Amino acid sequence: MKYLIWLVVLLAVVVWFQRAKKSMLAGSDAAGEPAGESEAPAPKAKRFRRGADSGAETMVQCAHCGIHFPISEAVTHASGAHYCSEEHRRLASF
Numbered sequence: 403m404k405y406l407i408w409l410v411v412l413l414a415v416v417v418w419f420q421r422a423k424k425s426m427l428a429g430s431d432a433a434g435e436p437a438g439e440s441e442a443p444a445p446k447a448k449r450f451r452r453g454a455d456s457g458a459e460t461m462v463q464c465a466h467c468g469i470h471f472p473i474s475e476a477v478t479h480a481s482g483a484h485y486c487s488e489e490h491r492r493l494a495s496f
């Protein structure tokens with residue numbers, strides 16, 4: 403019985419790892435993934451593009467609120483418009 407519990411725990415860890423790896427590879431811009439059974443911390447780390455530290459970065463303006471921010475943080479709409487957040491992209495699409 404004890405082994406069964408450990409087996410389940412191990413399985414959960416393996417599944418979680420594989421999901422994390424997959425979402426990292428996919429770059430998961432699609433938020434709203436249902437929370438798993440484990441208390442997996444949400445991947446907060448933003449993926450930094452190479453050359454982000456190389457100094458000047460292109461600044462874009464949010465099409466909804468007008469704030470300026472680096473393009474690496476932009477949420478880009480299918481139409482090509484940039485937004486400061488997923489929230490504003492969603493608001494603007496209505």
Ligand SMILES: [Zn+2]
Pocket residue numbers: 464465466467468469485486487490
């Ligand atoms: Zn905005």
